[in-house]
Amino acid sequence: TTYDTQNMKHPTPKLLLLATAIPSTTNGFAVPPSSQSVVSSRPAATSPTTSTSPRPLKVTNGDVTETSSFPGSGYLDALDRRLGDDDCNAAVDHGRPPDPNSRDGNTAVDAADYSGLTTLPRHPTNDEVNEILEQTEQALRTMQEKVLFLSQSDGEGRDPSLEVEEDEDEDVMLPLEVEQESVYANSYVDLGKVDTVGFDYDYTLVTYTKELLELIYDMALKRLVEEKEYPREMLEVGMKFDPFFSIRGLAVDRENGWICHLSYTHKVAVAWEGRHRVTRPRLMAEYTGKRALEPSARKKRLKPLNDLFSMAECCLMADVVQFFLDRDIPFCPRSAVNDVLGSITNTHISGEFHREVARVPERYFEEKPYLKGVLDSLRDSGKRLIFVSNSPFWYVDAGMNYVVGPGWRDQWDVVIASAGKPAFYTEDARPFREVDPATGKLMFKQVLKLEKGRVYTAGCLKELTKTINWKHPLNYDVLDFRYDDVGSPLTSPNVMYIGDSLFADLVDAKREFGWTTAAVTPEVGWEIELQRKTEFVVAERAIEMLLNSLRLYQRALGTGLRSKDDLEVMDKMERMVSRWRDEQTRLLGNPFGSVFRARYQPSLFAHSLRRYCDLYMSNVGSLRHYSSQHRFYPESPKLLSHEIRGSNPECCDIDDPILNPDCF
Numbered sequence: 283t284t285y286d287t288q289n290m291k292h293p294t295p296k297l298l299l300l301a302t303a304i305p306s307t308t309n310g311f312a313v314p315p316s317s318q319s320v321v322s323s324r325p326a327a328t329s330p331t332t333s334t335s336p337r338p339l340k341v342t343n344g345d346v347t348e349t350s351s352f353p354g355s356g357y358l359d360a361l362d363r364r365l366g367d368d369d370c371n372a373a374v375d376h377g378r379p380p381d382p383n384s385r386d387g388n389t390a391v392d393a394a395d396y397s398g399l400t401t402l403p404r405h406p407t408n409d410e411v412n413e414i415l416e417q418t419e420q421a422l423r424t425m426q427e428k429v430l431f432l433s434q435s436d437g438e439g440r441d442p443s444l445e446v447e448e449d450e451d452e453d454v455m456l457p458l459e460v461e462q463e464s465v466y467a468n469s470y471v472d473l474g475k476v477d478t479v480g481f482d483y484d485y486t487l488v489t490y491t492k493e494l495l496e497l498i499y500d501m502a503l504k505r506l507v508e509e510k511e512y513p514r515e516m517l518e519v520g521m522k523f524d525p526f527f528s529i530r531g532l533a534v535d536r537e538n539g540w541i542c543h544l545s546y547t548h549k550v551a552v553a554w555e556g557r558h559r560v561t562r563p564r565l566m567a568e569y570t571g572k573r574a575l576e577p578s579a580r581k582k583r584l585k586p587l588n589d590l591f592s593m594a595e596c597c598l599m600a601d602v603v604q605f606f607l608d609r610d611i612p613f614c615p616r617s618a619v620n621d622v623l624g625s626i627t628n629t630h631i632s633g634e635f636h637r638e639v640a641r642v643p644e645r646y647f648e649e650k651p652y653l654k655g656v657l658d659s660l661r662d663s664g665k666r667l668i669f670v671s672n673s674p675f676w677y678v679d680a681g682m683n684y685v686v687g688p689g690w691r692d693q694w695d696v697v698i699a700s701a702g703k704p705a706f707y708t709e710d711a712r713p714f715r716e717v718d719p720a721t722g723k724l725m726f727k728q729v730l731k732l733e734k735g736r737v738y739t740a741g742c743l744k745e746l747t748k749t750i751n752w753k754h755p756l757n758y759d760v761l762d763f764r765y766d767d768v769g770s771p772l773t774s775p776n777v778m779y780i781g782d783s784l785f786a787d788l789v790d791a792k793r794e795f796g797w798t799t800a801a802v803t804p805e806v807g808w809e810i811e812l813q814r815k816t817e818f819v820v821a822e823r824a825i826e827m828l829l830n831s832l833r834l835y836q837r838a839l840g841t842g843l844r845s846k847d848d849l850e851v852m853d854k855m856e857r858m859v860s861r862w863r864d865e866q867t868r869l870l871g872n873p874f875g876s877v878f879r880a881r882y883q884p885s886l887f888a889h890s891l892r893r894y895c896d897l898y899m900s901n902v903g904s905l906r907h908y909s910s911q912h913r914f915y916p917e918s919p920k921l922l923s924h925e926i927r928g929s930n931p932e933c934c935d936i937d938d939p940i941l942n943p944d945c946f
Contacts, residue, residue, distance in 0.1 A: 531887025
């Protein structure tokens with residue numbers, strides 16, 4: 283795919299082998315390649331460094347080559363050093379030191395490692411289908427020889443003799459920083475009609491370093507030992523938060539303690555018991571042969587782990603279960619799950635970690651160089667700003683003072699702390715209380731009107747609509763249709779709320795009140811970077827080749843009954859597809875794979891993101907690239923197979939599958 287980074291034209295069919303689960307549209311924003319961007323990182327991420335990783339793939343005149351390198355390989359190399367293979371039926375332990383004999387520690391891909399991934403089976407009697415299989419195998423091997431092995435032939439890094447000069451007349455693909463800093467649209471949004479913008483605090487206005495999740499993990503583990511009398515050995519064996527294990531959007535099964543990754547159809551795509559992957563036969567046996575639970579059982583058994591704080595929860599859950607399994611200690615999974623969930627909850631409620639973070643903000647908060655500018659731009663365009671957080675005021679004050687500076691409250695029309703979302707949206711009889719900013723104590727007086735410069739707590743949306751009657755901060759014409767609802771209930775798409783937690787921040791705002799919703803999903807930024815790795819692109823293309831080959835294989839077999847040999851070849855090829863998907867999971871750096879994909883299907887998290895969020899972005903700073911009157915246009919809403927493939931239904935010939943641009 284090629285892009286005009288100034289006019290953001292649609293891709294022209296010149297480059298192949300680029301595959302990503304994230305839409306490529308940028309909604310009209312372009313960043314010069316020289317610009318520097320700050321992207322909120324996954325807690326485990328280190329700052330990007332100069333790239334030495336394999337380069338993106340390019341097909342020109344029938345040859346597969348590589349293009350200029352992309353920035354930011356430090357995190358990717360760290361993941362390669364951290365994780366090894368993850369065979370689909372193996373019990374892989376991602377929580378222990380890597381095997382020095384494995385691929386860990388060496389980013390070069392050994393040809394022997396891929397022999398089983400590029401050698402297709404053969405049919406014992408059918409030469410016609412064997413021709414299809416041979417062509418697919420040759421295409422796979424050609425791609426790998428030219429892309430993976432030659433590019434790292436010296437075993438230490440790239441061979442300088444293999445460098446390919448960049449074509450100065452062509453833009454190869456969308457710059458990495460543009461994709462990472464884009465705002466993505468699931469539906470049409472006209473910012474010019476948005477007159478009120480609300481913000482969450484945690485992981486939205488402020489983001490945290492990985493030290494925060496380590497702190498929560500340690501405090502919760504200590505509570506388990508001291509309050510629930512778990513073995514003291516847990517504090518002595520070095521149990522620590524592992525940022526490479528968990529992702530958000532998972533669920534824990536209360537009945538067995540498994541950590542599950544669910545597809546959008548609520549099927550369990552993968553599950554882990556402790557630090558070992560649950561085998562397919564156990565999954566099928568546990569979940570009634572279909573890897574899913576009935577809706578009523580699902581509500582009782584599965585506890586969602588949807589926000590970024592829950593990554594510590596997930597990791598501690600797995601480590602506690604693994605501790606008991608390793609020592610053959612009998613335990614009740616339901617009790618263990620409840621204890622871990624309770625210890626995490628009490629750590630939050632007690633304010634223990636809040637006090638530590640407020641004491642050393644520079645250790646736990648990431649810097650936000652663009653935040654103040656984004657807020658100022660929204661205010662200058664005439665939009666009202668509402669601050670609604672579940673955190674206590676003294677805590678948000680410490681964080682906002684650090685990332686914005688003293689006087690941060692001057693930017694906001696209303697500041698609400700300890701709001702108690704989602705009850706803030708769903709209840710209708712929670713009055714507001716005023717907070718004394720100097721002492722943090724509640725004041726006794728009744729709140730009949732919300733005033734700028736003051737701080738409030740509790741409340742609900744119904745009370746918010748009753749206690750607000752602003753004049754707009756800028757003197758717009760009274761006939762301006764955008765602001766003719768001043769003083770009306772805030773139940774319209776003219777209100778946009780931005781937060782990180784789908785179900786605490788966004789679902790009820792969208793479902794109950796029709797607000798425009800925008801999700802902060804830092805995973806977008808770091809997954810885009812990971813999915814640009816050469817190995818990931820090759821794996822994605824290999825899966826496409828194999829699935830296309832299976833379609834052609836069945837076409838050649840006709841409509842009759844399949845023989846034992848016919849089915850055996852198909853089974854072997856399907857296992858190859860599964861192994862390539864495992865390779866993608868390994869490259870993504872955690873045992874569950876993409877936050878947005880549950881194996882080959884959209885994840886439940888991705889489904890909810892699409893359903894309840896109009897916009898999503900890696901960080902609030904991304905808004906600085908757009909006008910306050912920008913109009914966002916969504917990607918094509920095609921969802922069914924015939925719609926996706928309908929534009930070129932004949933494009934499934936495998937004569938030259940990786941070199942035929944007409945198929946793209």
